[in-house]
Amino acid sequence: MVAAAARMELLPPVLFLFLLLAAAPATAAKFTCNSTAPRANTCQALISYTPSNATTTLAAVRALFQLRSHRGLLAANGLPPSTPPPAPAPSPVRVRLPCLCSGGVGATFQRPTYKVRAGDTLDAVARGVFAGLVTFQEIAAANNVSDPNRVAVGQELWIPVPCSCDPVAGQGVVHYTYVVPQGSSVAGIAQEFGTTEETILSVNKMADAKSLLAGQVLDVPLRACGSNISNTAIDRNLLVSNGTYILTANNCVMCGCSSNTWQLDCQPTQGLSTSACPVSKCGDMFLGNTSSTSTCEATKCSYAGYTNTTSFTILANLTTTNTCNAAGMAPTAQPEHSSAFRVEGWRWTDLVVSLHVVLLCLGYLRQD
Numbered sequence: 001m002v003a004a005a006a007r008m009e010l011l012p013p014v015l016f017l018f019l020l021l022a023a024a025p026a027t028a029a030k031f032t033c034n035s036t037a038p039r040a041n042t043c044q045a046l047i048s049y050t051p052s053n054a055t056t057t058l059a060a061v062r063a064l065f066q067l068r069s070h071r072g073l074l075a076a077n078g079l080p081p082s083t084p085p086p087a088p089a090p091s092p093v094r095v096r097l098p099c100l101c102s103g104g105v106g107a108t109f110q111r112p113t114y115k116v117r118a119g120d121t122l123d124a125v126a127r128g129v130f131a132g133l134v135t136f137q138e139i140a141a142a143n144n145v146s147d148p149n150r151v152a153v154g155q156e157l158w159i160p161v162p163c164s165c166d167p168v169a170g171q172g173v174v175h176y177t178y179v180v181p182q183g184s185s186v187a188g189i190a191q192e193f194g195t196t197e198e199t200i201l202s203v204n205k206m207a208d209a210k211s212l213l214a215g216q217v218l219d220v221p222l223r224a225c226g227s228n229i230s231n232t233a234i235d236r237n238l239l240v241s242n243g244t245y246i247l248t249a250n251n252c253v254m255c256g257c258s259s260n261t262w263q264l265d266c267q268p269t270q271g272l273s274t275s276a277c278p279v280s281k282c283g284d285m286f287l288g289n290t291s292s293t294s295t296c297e298a299t300k301c302s303y304a305g306y307t308n309t310t311s312f313t314i315l316a317n318l319t320t321t322n323t324c325n326a327a328g329m330a331p332t333a334q335p336e337h338s339s340a341f342r343v344e345g346w347r348w349t350d351l352v353v354s355l356h357v358v359l360l361c362l363g364y365l366r367q368d
């Protein structure tokens with residue numbers, strides 16, 4: 001009987017004591033999120049999750065966070081679209097979830113949820129299952145649990161992972177929810193994620209870098225790639241950070257971001273039925289096509305957003321880039337045509353490449 005599983009379970013007194021002790025160092029992370037403009041109080045947040053064991057698969061991560069698609073999980077991690085669900089998850093793995101600002105703080109919107117199992121404590125759920133992304137106090141408050149020691153087996157808990165949609169210094173950024181590993185420094189984190197110590201301290205309202213604690217949930221603003229998306233497009237707020245890509249325009253367009261150029265690089269999504277996706281062109285060129293006009297200049301048919309007022313339309317516009325001045329990029333490394341993102345984009349991490357090789361060896365990937 002289903003009803004029998006939902007009866008109230010009392011936790012043993014020993015656990016109660018443990019919860020009291022654990023409560024002391026746990027500082028509830030609240031990310032400032034005061035975007036209030038219409039539709040701007042929601043965004044896509046990026047969350048860092050470190051699985052508790054090395055054998056955790058992408059499928060398990062997708063299930064834990066109730067991600068709508070496997071493709072979306074691959075995109076958030078810059079993994080090739082052919083990576084199968086049983087592949088091991090990178091550690092940490094990046095999870096993209098909708099974030100909602102409410103009352104000046106941000107939390108992931110409605111997801112993830114967790115169904116309480118026999119023997120669970122809120123603290124074990126917070127620190128064990130969700131790797132410290134939330135505290136048990138935050139779970140208790142979000143779910144109106146007055147006594148954290150009394151949770152019903154089978155009860156569905158919303159896990160409010162802190163997140164933000166606020167611009168930083170007037171720029172749109174991707175806020176990365178990051179659980180500080182042992183031995184980290186603010187300077188090290190700033191360098192790793194391409195931001196500054198001052199930015200991290202001010203966004204997290206920290207007095208000084210010495211107050212950083214291992215296990216602290218930090219808001220790390222990640223620079224997003226610039227784009228030519230029109231102000232009137234539905235996805236005008238599209239923010240994509242280095243090493244990730246995103247599917248937009250009803251999944252018809254795939255846009256990547258690399259710190260080589262800091263320009264959003266969009267292509268029609270491969271392998272999607274073209275009947276569902278309108279063709280997007282700039283004159284003779286298709287979306288994503290590039291032509292070299294001179295040694296140092298390339299003209300590209302760039303993504304300009306999508307609209308759906310009279311019909312579903314994917315906009316594109318010609319842009320000209322100086323390929324010689326692109327930071328850290330030799331002219332020869334500049335994409336010759338639109339396949340650049342698909343082929344070269346996967347060099348984003350060594351991890352990705354080695355995973356790919358392993359999967360090829362295992363025969364997981366289609367050879368097409």
Ligand SMILES: *[C@@H]1O[C@H](CO)[C@@H](O)[C@H](O)[C@H]1NC(C)=O
Nearest residue numbers: 032033034035104166167168
């Ligand atoms: C949030 O709002 C307050 C007051 O409205 C403002 O002082 C503060 O700068 C805002 N924070 C951000 C990050 O926008």
Ligand SMILES: *[C@@H]1O[C@H](CO)[C@@H](O)[C@H](O)[C@H]1NC(C)=O
Nearest residue numbers: 051052053054055056057060
């Ligand atoms: C690793 O985690 C998975 C769930 O993600 C679990 O099913 C499995 O039992 C765990 N393995 C070990 C050795 O803890």
Ligand SMILES: *[C@@H]1O[C@H](CO)[C@@H](O)[C@H](O)[C@H]1NC(C)=O
Nearest residue numbers: 140141142143144145146147
């Ligand atoms: C939370 O619980 C209190 C006391 O049981 C109740 O009055 C209140 O309506 C509940 N709030 C929500 C949002 O469920």
Ligand SMILES: *[C@@H]1O[C@H](CO)[C@@H](O)[C@H](O)[C@H]1NC(C)=O
Nearest residue numbers: 226227228263317318319320
């Ligand atoms: C395209 O976007 C870049 C910034 O990302 C900007 O410098 C450039 O002027 C834009 N081009 C057009 C034609 O809007």
Ligand SMILES: *[C@@H]1O[C@H](CO)[C@@H](O)[C@H](O)[C@H]1NC(C)=O
Nearest residue numbers: 228229230304315316317318
């Ligand atoms: C294309 O670029 C031109 C010139 O920069 C601009 O006026 C126009 O609004 C752009 N169209 C779209 C759909 O972004």
Ligand SMILES: *[C@@H]1O[C@H](CO)[C@@H](O)[C@H](O)[C@H]1NC(C)=O
Nearest residue numbers: 249250307308309311312313
């Ligand atoms: C476009 O709008 C129509 C009517 O509002 C809707 O049914 C359809 O799903 C929309 N298409 C996309 C791609 O958003």
Ligand SMILES: *[C@@H]1O[C@H](CO)[C@@H](O)[C@H](O)[C@H]1NC(C)=O
Nearest residue numbers: 268286288289290337338339
């Ligand atoms: C232009 O784009 C189309 C559609 O994405 C693609 O099939 C074609 O290979 C591209 N051509 C060049 C020269 O990049």
Ligand SMILES: *[C@@H]1O[C@H](CO)[C@@H](O)[C@H](O)[C@H]1NC(C)=O
Nearest residue numbers: 192193194242243259348349
């Ligand atoms: C961008 O990502 C790549 C790998 O994904 C990394 O090597 C590089 O340092 C990152 N750049 C910045 C500025 O974060």
